[in-house]
Amino acid sequence: MLSNRQKIFYGMCRFGTSIFMQVVTLATVYIYSNHFELSQDLNAIGNSVGKIVIAFSGFIFGYISDILPSSKFGRRKIFIWTGAPLLAVSFVMLFIPHMFIPIGNNTSVFVWLLIWNSLFNLFYGYLLTPYQSWMPEITTEEDRVNVSGYQNTSNLIATVVGLGFVFFIAGGLGEEGISSSYGTILIFAVIAFAVIEVIMFLPMLLTIEERQVEKKERNILREFKVVLKNKNYVIWFIAQGIYSIGLTILLSLTLDLMGFMGLSGILDFSIFGVLMFGMVIVSFVFWTRLSKKIGKKWSLIIGFACVIVVLPFTLFVAEIPYNIGGYLFGFLLGIGLSVSYLFPYAIIGDMADEDERLTKESRAGMYTGFNSIPLNIFQALALLIIPLIYDPNEPLAGVGLQWLGPIAAGFILLSIPVLFLGNFDPFMLKKAKKNEVKEEELL
Numbered sequence: 001m002l003s004n005r006q007k008i009f010y011g012m013c014r015f016g017t018s019i020f021m022q023v024v025t026l027a028t029v030y031i032y033s034n035h036f037e038l039s040q041d042l043n044a045i046g047n048s049v050g051k052i053v054i055a056f057s058g059f060i061f062g063y064i065s066d067i068l069p070s071s072k073f074g075r076r077k078i079f080i081w082t083g084a085p086l087l088a089v090s091f092v093m094l095f096i097p098h099m100f101i102p103i104g105n106n107t108s109v110f111v112w113l114l115i116w117n118s119l120f121n122l123f124y125g126y127l128l129t130p131y132q133s134w135m136p137e138i139t140t141e142e143d144r145v146n147v148s149g150y151q152n153t154s155n156l157i158a159t160v161v162g163l164g165f166v167f168f169i170a171g172g173l174g175e176e177g178i179s180s181s182y183g184t185i186l187i188f189a190v191i192a193f194a195v196i197e198v199i200m201f202l203p204m205l206l207t208i209e210e211r212q213v214e215k216k217e218r219n220i221l222r223e224f225k226v227v228l229k230n231k232n233y234v235i236w237f238i239a240q241g242i243y244s245i246g247l248t249i250l251l252s253l254t255l256d257l258m259g260f261m262g263l264s265g266i267l268d269f270s271i272f273g274v275l276m277f278g279m280v281i282v283s284f285v286f287w288t289r290l291s292k293k294i295g296k297k298w299s300l301i302i303g304f305a306c307v308i309v310v311l312p313f314t315l316f317v318a319e320i321p322y323n324i325g326g327y328l329f330g331f332l333l334g335i336g337l338s339v340s341y342l343f344p345y346a347i348i349g350d351m352a353d354e355d356e357r358l359t360k361e362s363r364a365g366m367y368t369g370f371n372s373i374p375l376n377i378f379q380a381l382a383l384l385i386i387p388l389i390y391d392p393n394e395p396l397a398g399v400g401l402q403w404l405g406p407i408a409a410g411f412i413l414l415s416i417p418v419l420f421l422g423n424f425d426p427f428m429l430k431k432a433k434k435n436e437v438k439e440e441e442l443l
Contacts, residue, residue: 002138002147002208009203010138011150016084016197017128018155020091022162023193024120025251027169028094028113035178036097038109044387046113048380050121055376057125062369063220065130066362074210076134076365083127084201088194090120095190098178125372133365136349136356138208144353148346149284155341156281160273165189166255167269223366226359233351235422237371239415240344241378243304246411247340248382250311253390253404260401261318261326268323272330279334280341287342295425296343303339304412304419310336311412314405347424354426 002010028047032038038046061079068075094116101108139147169189172182227233250257263272291299310332317325348371352364389407390400 002143006204006208007139007143007147007150009207010135011147012154013131013201013204014151014154015158016193016200017087017124018158019162019165019193020087020120020197021124022159023166023190024091024094024117026163026166026254028117029252030255031095031173031178032109032113035103035173036109036113037104037106038113039106040387040391042106042110043113044383046110046117048383049114050117051376051380051383053118054121054125055373055380057122058129058372058376059125059366059369061126062129062133062365062367062372063223064365065133066223066365076130076137077205077210079126079130080201080205083123083130084198087120087123087127088197090116090123091197092190092194094120096187098183099187103178125369129369129372130365132345132348133352133368134210135345136353136364137210137362139349144346144349146288148342148349149288151345152284152338152341153281156277156284160277163273163277164270165193167273223363224370226355226363227366227370230351230355232422232424232426233367233371235418236347236351236424237374239418239422240371241374242418243340243412243415244375244378245382245385246408247337248379249386249389249411250404250408252383252386253401256390257314257401257404258326261314261329262323263326268326271327275327276330276334276337279331280338283335283338284342287339291343295428296347297419297422297424300339300343300424301416301419303336304416306336307333308336308409308413311405311409315402318402343424350424350426 029043032043032046033040065076065079068078094113097103097109097112097116101112103109135144135147169182169186172180172185176182178186258269258272263269287299287303290302310329313325313329313332317329319325320328348367349364352362352367355367356362356364389404
């Protein structure tokens with residue numbers, strides 16, 4: 001349905017938004033605690049509220065994009081045209097409170113975080129859910145993993161860019177503070193990222209047309225019942241929610257964990273980032289090919305098994321000299337971690353596509369949006385758990401980081417029995433049956 005150029009245009013839209021999410025995930029807690037002087041408890045609450053907001057915004061706007069009639073503005077595209085600039089503004093405002101309010105006032109900084117973090121997450125759901133819901137409508141099942149690969153290549157390149165920026169700015173602010181030249185760099189960088197995010201959506205918006213969809217009366221309660229009767233969908237969002245707790249805890253404490261492993265400075269962080277996320281990108285090719293042979297479900301389980309084996313290395317990796325342990329940890333973790341980036345979009349896309357073929361109704365927005373509710377509630381829970389595992393002001397803070405790997409691995413391990421129960425490759429069996437029929441006809 002899409003040309004190769006259009007697939008690239010669609011996939012590269014994730015570049016700017018992924019930089020946003022990477023910076024917000026890694027830097028918000030750190031900067032608000034260390035430089036905007038917000039207490040750790042209020043910091044955790046402000047970020048958790050944001051996850052709840054994105055959970056429901058994704059669902060609401062996904063559903064609305066399903067039921068809107070086709071028009072010259074588009075059912076999905078209207079959210080993208082308006083959502084990209086709104087998300088960009090909220091991202092910039094989140095990181096510049098010192099330009100508007102007195103830093104050190106716990107109440108004012110908390111209110112600022114609460115407002116702009118909530119708006120950021122609101123517009124993230126407003127923009128990304130209709131965008132992601134569009135994928136099953138413009139791709140075939142044969143193309144979906146490849147398109148997901150383009151998206152995730154953009155995600156991972158953006159992750160490296162976001163990580164590099166976070167490590168650079170965190171090191172500079174740590175030495176000189178928010179009022180230094182690094183504070184100015186922070187302002188200009190987030191504005192530049194905002195401009196990039198908006199620009200990245202333009203090629204897709206200008207070259208890919210929405211197909212006309214007949215407007216049908218929809219009842220939201222009926223839509224709930226339809227998607228929740230899909231056993232595989234329910235199994236998926238439960239499993240994804242469980243493993244996302246471990247991944248959210250791990251990613252939120254990445255900067256602290258790297259310091260615990262003996263890594264310090266821009267060079268060490270850059271090497272770690274290149275090894276870990278470079279391996280994620282390289283592994284996409286392997287997991288994509290494997291999924292076409294054994295399916296996304298088994299590829300996902302095998303990938304998570306690799307992650308579970310590697311994560312407990314945090315118990316002793318700090319004892320390995322010359323930073324070799326930290327570099328090796330990042331390299332090995334990237335191999336298995338890549339499956340958590342590669343398959344979720346394709347799995348939801350396949351389920352929405354299968355549903356539309358059976359019911360003759362498009363509800364990709366519902367499938368994509370409702371999935372965000374349990375996922376982000378689980379992630380909000382993970383953020384509230386973090387202070388229980390690690391508090392930099394506690395004398396035994398290093399012990400929490402040492403056990404971070406096994407704790408994260410435990411949540412991922414809990415998700416595997418749930419994954420076993422589901423079928424996340426609905427078209428694979430049908431293809432096998434078609435091939436059997438063709439072989440019988442030839443005989």
